[in-house]
Amino acid sequence: xxxxxxxxxxxxxxxxxGWHPAAWREPDARPARLLTAAYWADLVAExxxxxxxxxxxxxxxxxxxxxxDGPDGRVDRVRxxxxxxxxxxxxxxxxxxxxxxxxxxxxxxxxxxxxxxxATLDYVSGGRAGVQVRVSGRRDEWAHFGRRVPPEMHPDNLxxxxxxxxxxxxxDEAADYVEVLRxxxxxxxxxxxxxxxxxxxxxxxxxxxxxxxxxxxxSVRGPSITPRPPQGQPIVAxxxxxxxxxxxxxxxxxxxxxTPHSVADARWIIDEIRRAEADAGRGGEPxxxxxxxxxxxxxxxxxxxxxxxxxxxxxxxxxxSDAAIFTGxxxxxxxxxxxxxxxxxxxxxxxxxxxxxxxxxxxxxxVPELQRRGAFRSAYHGDTLRTRLGLPRPASRxxxx
Amino acid sequence: MSxxxxxxxxxxxxxxxxxxxxxxxxRAGSHIEFASFVHFARTAERAKFDFLFLAEGxxxxxxxxxxxxxxxxxxxxxxxxxxxxxAVTDRLGLxxxxxxxxxxxxxxxxxxxxxxxxxxxxxxxNVVTSWDAFTGENFRRxxxxxxxxxxxxxxxxxxxxxxxxxxxxxxxxxxxxxxxAFLRDPYPGAFRHRDAHFDIAGHFTVPRAPQGRPxxxxxxxxxxxxxxxxxxxxxxxxxxxxxAEGRTFYADVKRRLPGYGRRPEDLLILPAxxxxxxxxxxxxxxxxxxxxxxxxxxxxxxxFLEQVWNRDLSGYDPDGPLxxxxxxxxEHTVARGRASVRMHRDPQATAREWRERAAAGELxxxxxxxxxxxxxxxxxxxxxxxxxxxxxxxxxxxxxxILVPHITPGxxxxxxxxxxxxxxxxxxxxxxxxxxxLREHLGLGRPQPLQRELQxxx
Numbered sequence: 001x002x003x004x005x006x007x008x009x010x011x012x013x014x015x016x017x018g019w020h021p022a023a024w025r026e027p028d029a030r031p032a033r034l035l036t037a038a039y040w041a042d043l044v045a046e047x048x049x050x051x052x053x054x055x056x057x058x059x060x061x062x063x064x065x066x067x068x069d070g071p072d073g074r075v076d077r078v079r080x081x082x083x084x085x086x087x088x089x090x091x092x093x094x095x096x097x098x099x100x101x102x103x104x105x106x107x108x109x110x111x112x113x114x115x116x117x118x119a120t121l122d123y124v125s126g127g128r129a130g131v132q133v134r135v136s137g138r139r140d141e142w143a144h145f146g147r148r149v150p151p152e153m154h155p156d157n158l159x160x161x162x163x164x165x166x167x168x169x170x171x172d173e174a175a176d177y178v179e180v181l182r183x184x185x186x187x188x189x190x191x192x193x194x195x196x197x198x199x200x201x202x203x204x205x206x207x208x209x210x211x212x213x214x215x216x217x218x219s220v221r222g223p224s225i226t227p228r229p230p231q232g233q234p235i236v237a238x239x240x241x242x243x244x245x246x247x248x249x250x251x252x253x254x255x256x257x258x259t260p261h262s263v264a265d266a267r268w269i270i271d272e273i274r275r276a277e278a279d280a281g282r283g284g285e286p287x288x289x290x291x292x293x294x295x296x297x298x299x300x301x302x303x304x305x306x307x308x309x310x311x312x313x314x315x316x317x318x319x320x321s322d323a324a325i326f327t328g329x330x331x332x333x334x335x336x337x338x339x340x341x342x343x344x345x346x347x348x349x350x351x352x353x354x355x356x357x358x359x360x361x362x363x364x365x366x367v368p369e370l371q372r373r374g375a376f377r378s379a380y381h382g383d384t385l386r387t388r389l390g391l392p393r394p395a396s397r398x399x400x401x
Numbered sequence: 402m403s404x405x406x407x408x409x410x411x412x413x414x415x416x417x418x419x420x421x422x423x424x425x426x427x428r429a430g431s432h433i434e435f436a437s438f439v440h441f442a443r444t445a446e447r448a449k450f451d452f453l454f455l456a457e458g459x460x461x462x463x464x465x466x467x468x469x470x471x472x473x474x475x476x477x478x479x480x481x482x483x484x485x486x487x488a489v490t491d492r493l494g495l496x497x498x499x500x501x502x503x504x505x506x507x508x509x510x511x512x513x514x515x516x517x518x519x520x521x522x523x524x525x526x527n528v529v530t531s532w533d534a535f536t537g538e539n540f541r542r543x544x545x546x547x548x549x550x551x552x553x554x555x556x557x558x559x560x561x562x563x564x565x566x567x568x569x570x571x572x573x574x575x576x577x578x579x580x581x582a583f584l585r586d587p588y589p590g591a592f593r594h595r596d597a598h599f600d601i602a603g604h605f606t607v608p609r610a611p612q613g614r615p616x617x618x619x620x621x622x623x624x625x626x627x628x629x630x631x632x633x634x635x636x637x638x639x640x641x642x643x644x645a646e647g648r649t650f651y652a653d654v655k656r657r658l659p660g661y662g663r664r665p666e667d668l669l670i671l672p673a674x675x676x677x678x679x680x681x682x683x684x685x686x687x688x689x690x691x692x693x694x695x696x697x698x699x700x701x702x703x704x705f706l707e708q709v710w711n712r713d714l715s716g717y718d719p720d721g722p723l724x725x726x727x728x729x730x731x732e733h734t735v736a737r738g739r740a741s742v743r744m745h746r747d748p749q750a751t752a753r754e755w756r757e758r759a760a761a762g763e764l765x766x767x768x769x770x771x772x773x774x775x776x777x778x779x780x781x782x783x784x785x786x787x788x789x790x791x792x793x794x795x796x797x798x799x800x801x802x803i804l805v806p807h808i809t810p811g812x813x814x815x816x817x818x819x820x821x822x823x824x825x826x827x828x829x830x831x832x833x834x835x836x837x838x839l840r841e842h843l844g845l846g847r848p849q850p851l852q853r854e855l856q857x858x859x
Contacts, residue, residue: 024576024583031576031583035518035608037487061507063590063604071604073587080574080589080608083515089484090519093435109508112459112539113478120481124435144507146601147542188475197425200700203475205468208461221538223461223468227433227475314581 008337008376009290009347009389012047012362015058016078018354019294019321022314024078026354035082037090044091046356047098050363051377053388054099056132056237056349059084061105061141068155070140085117092125099128099385101237107136107170108145111180112220119185122229127384130235133178135170171244176215178236178252183211185233186396187223209398231386232393239292241322250276254391255288257349259323266291267343285391288346292323296353297361301328308353323351330365334373409794409830410669410801410843412496413445414454416809418462418473421675421776423695423807430810432473435485437810442486445493448817449831451842452494452525453486454803455479459503460536464704464736465713471701480512487520494839496525496618501554503540506561506599513615514566514607522611522838527618527638530555535738552625557598559633563614567850568592571609612840613848631657634668635845638803642672642778647798669843674778674802678815682781689780692807693771702770708736709745709752719767723759728752783819791829
């Protein structure tokens with residue numbers, strides 16, 4: 001019987017050699033190749049082979065660390081990485097269907113620059129661009145920029161008043177930032193370039209618009225220097241663990257990556273986000289809620305568990321994550337996906353514990369299993385990432401009707 | 402007399418958002434679609450050019466308070482296009498202008514270091530500084546700095562970026578699966594930089610780039626700009642393309658190098674140059690004349706005049722005489738943020754000079770502007786153009802040229818097919834790439850990390 005539920009969305013989160021800290025020591029890992037274009041091109045080709053909706057590429061403006069406020073001094077972990085947006089741009093011409101979402105820190109960067117960079121990623125990928133926005137609370141990142149004094153934060157107690165205020169501010173700033181990204185994407189109407197030889201005009205300037213954004217943290221005049229991108233509005237995503245980011249996702253994002261640890265948890269999170277959407281007066285398409293899972297996948301449960309144990313031993317500690325950790329076979333993961341999505345999840349973003357092993361298990365094990373169950377696409381349809389996510393291409397907010 | 406022939410360096414400038422670019426030509430394609438950039442880059446690489454160059458502008462141009470609509474408008478993001486072009490080219494250098502004013506060193510350094518890794522050592526940065534409040538309205542920190550402060554900040558910015566490029570020495574990553582040591586050094590990329598404009602410290606995220614640092618370009622022409630280039634740049638993007646001016650500039654800049662412990666060949670002089678080709682010199686001149694008329698329409702001529710007069714002159718006939726009224730010497734309001742405006746420091750004198758020229762030649766407004774803004778460096782048959790380029794380089798007027806075609810994206814093809822083979826026959830331009838990195842194409846050494854003492858870097 002054909003599946004009548006909305007299409008399942010699958011994403012892979014790419015980070016270095018994989019999400020487990022000892023991933024780089026696995027036999028098929030290529031830790032000396034992490035800084036090459038070929039490494040990332042191979043991973044994205046594998047993800048595209050599995051017809052995944054999109055990949056995200058991790059990034060931050062500080063060295064990877066297991067402590068909150070600076071580098072951890074560990075020599076047994078992958079440290080150092082490339083700018084995720086440029087990795088996405090570098091592999092865009094080498095792929096043809098998959099969505100590309102680099103992570104971008106919004107706390108220290110210029111919305112004008114990021115807006116045109118993502119618009120350009122949309123051009124070079126033919127309508128497959130997006131961005132996962134991230135706020136920065138790490139003191140070392142603030143010191144790398146040196147422009148502002150970092151707010152007082154207590155990582156051990158994010159609920160005490162100073163921390164709460166700092167978190168609220170950062171996410172409000174991020175919401176302003178996304179608002180500017182979106183206004184700049186709309187600042188050129190689709191048909192602004194007219195090339196009218198008769199009048200000598202390259203553009204119709206009435207179809208270009210100042211955005212005149214003024215907020216607590218910055219103001220931006222516009223218009224963008226880059227014309228409206230192919231998708232009109234590239235996809236904006238955010239990872240959300242608590243009330244403030246839920247509110248950001250509800251106000252500003254197309255996709256919310258969330259970290260439920262059970263079906264009940266997933267149901268609670270979706271309720272929270274829907275409530276936040278209502279509070280924000282969000283109209284149009286609701287945010288797509290996508291659950292993150294770290295995955296250790298092998299042909300048998302024992303093999304997967306043994307591999308995880310071996311990696312944990314190499315790392316010197318049991319692996320812990322903000323997301324739920326799945327250890328088992330692709331078929332068992334397909335079962336879990338079937339159970340969890342029933343509560344209203346649009347899909348799953350899988351964080352491969354080891355690259356390329358667990359990514360190949362997704363594309364060559366999980367995806368065929370889901371296809372057998374009629375639960376996942378057997379071909380790419382639609383030209384753009386928006387289309388695949390079931391999101392219509394919006395008209396520019398500035399276009400006169 | 403018999404010094405060996407100099408090897409010419411050639412680069413391709415993607416046509417920009419000014420009236421050099423003729424968008425009304427039937428052959429003209431998109432300035433935004435990636436296919437245009439691929440076409441242009443592949444032509445340049447087929448011709449064995451040293452690099453491709455992208456300019457940058459961070460606010461749409463305006464005149465009389467309205468977005469300027471007569472030229473190409475709009476461009477993509479420089480870093481994103483260069484990284485994508487690295488996927489469709491193999492040897493071609495990838496150079497871009499990135500403004501130091503509306504960026505932070507940490508971010509720009511990680512973008513260039515990343516681009517250098519992703520292109521396997523082909524990145525170049527044209528460092529510009531253009532501090533105007535008009536462009537600043539698009540950024541968190543707008544503001545204004547006087548000229549001398551601008552150079553200081555640009556210098557400080559570059560020094561900070563160098564500190565970051567050098568913060569990883571290049572031997573930190575072991576990635577030894579057996580022993581479990583990924584790093585040799587527990588705190589790689591440690592840096593601290595403090596000066597009048599920046600106070601930053603911490604750890605850089607990008608390990609040392611294949612070229613060590615991207616190739617550094619500088620474009621300023623002032624005394625400060627020349628010293629800055631002599632101290633810190635690998636190449637100058639100059640505007641002196643003629644024999645006499647070129648030789649003077651070349652000699653002036655190169656003589657400054659020993660003062661910074663550098664050899665003359667450590668800094669290349671590369672003027673921008675336009676070209677028009679024809680089967681014969683005569684035919685090329687005819688085409689060139691037509692191109693000039695396309696570049697300077699009657700409307701465009703009036704807009705140029707307004708930038709000097711600082712007045713709305715839309716009521717004037719471009720085919721008639723120059724205005725009798727004098728320029729408005731008040732605050733410049735016609736074209737905020739435009740470099741062309743700053744070039745005319747004494748508008749009254751410029752107006753007088755232009756009137757005299759127009760009267761002497763019986764020129765209309767349009768004819769005068771065509772003459773005054775003339776910037777066609779090379780016009781002729783392929784043999785004539787090849788000889789002219791070679792003569793200028795061998796005479797030390799430059800080390801090569803950054804060619805600016807007027808048609809996107811195909812404007813480089815004729816040059817690649819007809820002029821390049823003649824230069825190769827003369828033995829003054831490569832027939833194959835010898836190296837893989839841009840520094841190798843340009844004959845520049847690979848910089849060693851500066852040794853800096855770090856206090857409290859942990």
